[in-house]
Amino acid sequence: MSADDDKYPGESGRRRFVKGVVGGAALAGVGATGSAAINSVTTSPGRGGGATEAMAIENTAGPAPRGMPQIPVEIQSDGTIQGVWPEVSTETVQGQQINVAEMELGGMTYSSEWFQYCGVETYEGIQPQYESDNVFYVGGSPGFAWQDELSDGDALNVSMFDDYETWGNGVGVPGLGKPATANWRSQDTEDTIPVNVLRSPIIEELAANGEASAPDQAEPYTVTDQVQTWLQASTSQGVMAWLNKCTHFCCVPGFKAEGGVKFNAANEVYCPCHQSVYEPFSIVPTLFTARPRPDG
DSSP, rough: GGGGGGOGGGGGOOOOOOOOOSSSSHHHHOOOOHHHHHHHOOOOSOOOOEEEEEEEEEEESSSOOOOBBBBBBEEESSSBBOOOOOEEEEETTTTTTEEEEEEETEEEEEEEEOOOOOOGGGSSSSTTTOOOOOBBOOSSSSSSSGGGGTTTTOBBBBGGGGTTTTOOOOSSSSSSSSSEEOOOOTTSSSSSSSEEEOOHHHHHHHHHHHHOOTTTSSSSSOOOOHHHHHHHHHHHTEEEEEEOOOTTTOOEEEOOOOOGGTTOOOEEEEEETEEEEEEEEEEEEEEEEEEOOOOO
C-alpha cells in the first residue's frame, strides 16, 4: 500500500488505515438490486436502518469511512433558519404499525435514516414522531467566537450571517463563508443533536450555476446536475447544514479549526480526534448501513 492509498493526511504520522467491509467503501459499489438485498437482511422491521443513500459533505482524508450527512434547510419569513424534517407517516410492516419519516426532496429520498449512526439513532429527537419546530438553536458552548454575543437557546437567523462573503477567523483564507454551531430537534431532550450551519457564497453559486470560484484554489468547484438539483432544494440563500458527528468515532469536528492548519485542512472541516477531514463544498451521495432505531 502506498502513502496515497492511506486516507490519513500525510503530515499526521499515523499508521495506515484500511476500511472495514461494513462501511461506506464496500457498499459504495452496490447496485440497486444489491442494495435491496442488503437492506432486507439488515433492517430492523419498522425501525429503519440498512443500506441507506444520503447526501453528505465529502470525507477527503483520515479514517472516517464516509462524509457527514446534510440537513436540508429552510429560512422562515422572519429570517429564522430551520432544518427540514422528513414527512412522517404510519405504515404497517410485518403486522406492526410504525412511524416513518421520509420524503422526496431534490431528486433524493430524504429520510431520518440519514442520521442513524454514532448512537444518534437512539436520541429522542431522531424519532419520527418527536414534535419540534426544527429551528437551529445556539447551544451552551458555541463553536465560533462571533457566537459569544448570543445566548444559549437563541434561534439562528440569516441576518446573523450578513458578512458571510468576507468573514474570517484568522484560520485559512477569509471569504469562504460564515459558520455557526447549533442544536437541532433537541428541545427538552437529554441528548443534543449537534449541527454545523454555514452560509457561503460558494454554496450559493453551486446551487445557482453548478460552478463556483473560491479564493483558496485555482480551479473552481463544480457539481454534477444531480448535486445541483439537490442543492437547489436543500439550501437557501447560500445556507447549508450538516449533522456534525464524525463518521469515524463520533467526535464533533470544526470548520476552519486551528488544529487543521498543520494537516492542510485550514479551509475544511477538521476532526481533532483522528485527523479526519471533510470538504463542505463537495457534496456527494454516500451509501452506508444506517443503524436501526430502538423504537418504532
